[in-house]
Amino acid sequence: MKTRRNICAEISDSLSECIRSIYPHIEEFNSPPVSQISDSTFGDYMSNIAFLLSKILKQKPIDIANKIAKEFKGNADAEPANPGFINFKIKRERLCENLEETRVSSWSSSNIGAGTKVNIEFVSANPTGDLHIGHGRGAVIGDTLARLFANAGFSVTREYYVNDIGKQIDALGESLLSAIHKKNGIESPYSATYKVEELVDEYLNLNKEPSSERNREDICRAADFAKERLLSKIMKLLKRLDISFDSVVRESSFIGAIPDLINELKKKDLIYEADEPEIEKEKKRRADSKSAIHRDSMEGGTFLRTGKFGDETDRIILRRSGAATYFTTDIIYHRDKLFRGYERLVNVWGADHAGHVIRLKAAMKALSLPAEKLEVVLCQMVRLIRGGTEVKMSKRAGTVVLLEELIDEVGGDPVRFFFLSRSASAQFDFDLDLAVKKSSDNPVFYCQYAHARTCQLLANGRENGIEPSNKNLHLLKDETELEIMRKLIAIPDSVQTAAIKLEPHRLVEISTSLSESLHRYQTAGKENSDLRVVTSDKKELSSARLYLVESVGYALRKLFGLMGINAPEKM
RNA sequence: GCGCUCGUAGCUCAGCGGAUAGAGCGUUGGCCUCCGAAGCCAAAGGCCGCAGGUUCGAAUCUUGCCGAGCGCACCA
Known part of the structure; x- marks a missing residue:
């Protein structure tokens, strides 16, 4: 069985052929726009091509639409509509063919990526503590994007960038040493920034007692130990959401x-040494009290002229001490990704990093690197809601709520589904009460239950000696059945769009909508025995209906697989 | 002050150039002798923040206001 192209592309191709035959001199519009119609009374799909052509042809859109609709040949029936739309209704043979295609694993996959190498960097949380719910959202969105890209024919690498050096890591080492001293009742020369008490015993089992005098060697040893432990703890937690990295x-x-x-930048005259950036505006801003908090720690050093490449100021890349900043290594890191041959660099960042996008792109431009290959998905904040009010504090961590606690409370599937249910750029309220409900109020259960129902219906058929079959699909003609068929044929387009536009939240919408149709279908059969899926006295009809139901099962499993949630056969 | 993100139903959000603006939650009212009611149906509820501009057509693009969140250290 061959797999077909997406239905929009199919109609567009037929439309293009039609236009070429009527207007041979028109060379534009090789792929005329075709989109789904929200209001199905007009049809299933539409094109506004007549409006576009009217400018060139100097004719009324409706006249052009009439002519095209009359000549159109394809898998849909074309109908002109005022003031110039062309509406399409998919032919039922095509809808039936799609039912067969749903069971091929490549259904709703595509090869638009054509093996293009794409690097998706996500989570990348510092190994200085536990992940919080905000990290969770980025993790789920990043992983789902990776699944969508792979499904669209890209060659995907999931990457985690570990900030394993710098002041925060030193502070981590100090925190561990401080905790050890505290446990031994010794006054510690170190300060405790991070909560690492849990690591003390294991550290002492593997390492000698740290000195009570402050020294660099102890800090490094403690930091090395702590960051590796915390990193593997993070990885282990993400595994619970079925997330791993390549x-x-x-x-x-x-x-x-x-x-x-630095040498390269010096040769290109892109850096200079100074006490503060040369940009006037920036100096003024620094005088502003709001941004003066850290002025004491600004010692000056070597600045990169990012201000010339779109950034609001120049950024320091070497401190007076000669130490690099995180920005310096970030530039090298992104250049390295390009050296490794990636055509697209997708970074999933928290909204609090929004300010870094411009400066990183500016640095890439300064180095003549293709900044347009860097795409940043910014995830807005997550609030947890319980009993209608915001949950602000974690039981264990205090200030933020831990991802682990969220997974413990609601389970992995609801965490993934809920985090995917809104676009990344929108702030998100996670309703804990809703996520845990076992009823149709809860969208995760609603969808998973729809899948379970397809399995139960098939089992029910088997008990009555009826197997799904595509022999008599022409018997499917009730509106509830056609609705399911129309939704199924639209899925490959929607999945592809989700990948292209970096919008995984569309998967939730598609799944919910398909589940709704399945539930409605089954309920219709309860209210009207003519619509029952399994009726032992009408075997041919039942077989066709089971085939439809089975197709829904295949489609839901495909969608769930992309979202990374389970497809239970029973609930 | 500047930058980013965002103002759509009571709440949380889809839609982002097309035809009567959608979903979930919440509210109200119906539907089980019958494939799981863990389901379905219906109702109420919107000057799509405000004001100009572009277009055959604007919630969608653009400009200016107003409002919210995040950010604005050489921390990552």
């Missing part, structure tokens, strides 16, 4: 490349 890149691996970068 590549873990450490910031420390780029330290060696810093001198070369």
Whole structure:
């Protein structure tokens, strides 16, 4: 069985042929726009091509629409409509063919990626503590994007960038040493920034007691130990959401490349030494009290002229001490991704990193790197709602709610589904009460139950000696059945769009809509025995209906697979 | 002050150039002798923040206001 192209593309191709035969001199519009219609009384799909052609042909849109609709040949019936739309209704043979196609694994996959290498960097949380719910959202969105890309024929790498050096990591080492001293009742020369008490015993089992005197060696040893433990803890937690990485890149691996970068920038006259950036506006802003908090720690150093490439100011890349900033290694890191051959760099970042997009792109431009290959998906904040009010504090961590606690409370599937249910750019309220409900109020259960119902119906058929069959699909003619068929044929387009536009939340919409039709179908059969899926005295009809139901099952499993949630056969 | 994101139903959000603006929650009222009611149906509820501009056509593009969140250290 061959797989077909997406239905929009199919109609568009037929339309294009039609236009070429009527207007041979028109060369534009090789792929005329075709989109789904929201109001199905007009048809299933529509094109506004007549409006576009009217400008060139200097004719009324409706006249052009009439002519095209009359000549149109394809898998749909064309109908002109005022003031110039062309509406299409998919032919039922095509709808039936699609039912057969749903069971091929490549259904709703595509090859628009054509093997293009894409790198998706997500989570990348510092290994200084536990993940919170905000990380969870980024994790789910990033992983689902990766699944969508793979499904669209891209060659995908899931990458985690570990900031394993710098002040925060030093503070992590100090925190561990401080905790050890505290446990031993010794006054510690170290300050505790992070909560790492849980690591104390294991550290002491593997390492000698740290000195009570402050020293660099102890800090490094403690930091090395702590960051690796915390990183593997993070990975283990993400596994619970079925998330793993193909590549873990450490910031420390780029330290060696810093001198070369500085030399290169010097040759190109892109850096200068100063106490503060040369940009006037920036100086004024610094005088502003709001941004003066950290002025004491600004010692000046070597600045990169990002201000010339779209950034609002120049950014420091080497401190007076000679130490690089995280920005320096970030530049090397992104250049490295390009060196590794990725055509698209997708970063999933929290909204609090929004300000870094411009400066990173500016730095890439400064180095003549293709900044347009970097695409950043910004995830807005997550609030947890219980009993109608916001949950602000974690039971264990205090200030933020931990991802682990959320998974413990509601389970992995609802976490993934809910995090996917809104576009990344919208703030999101996670309703804990709703996520845990076992009823149709809860969209996850609604969809999973729809899948379970398809399995139960098939089992029911088997008990009555009826197997699904595509022999008599022409018997499917009730509106509830046609609605399901129309929704099924639209899915490959929607899945493709979700990948192209980096919008995984569309998967939730598609799944919910298909589930709704299935539930409605089954209920219709309860209210009207003519519509029962399994009726032992009408075997041919039942077989066709079971085939339809089975197709819905295949489609839901495909969608659930992309979302990373389970498809239970029973609930 | 500047930048980013966003103002759509009571709440949380889809829709982002097309025809009567959608979903979930919440509210109100119906539907089980019969494939799981863990379901379905119906009702109420909108100057799509405000004001101009572009277009055959604007919630959608554009400009200016107003409002919210996030950010604006050489922390990552």
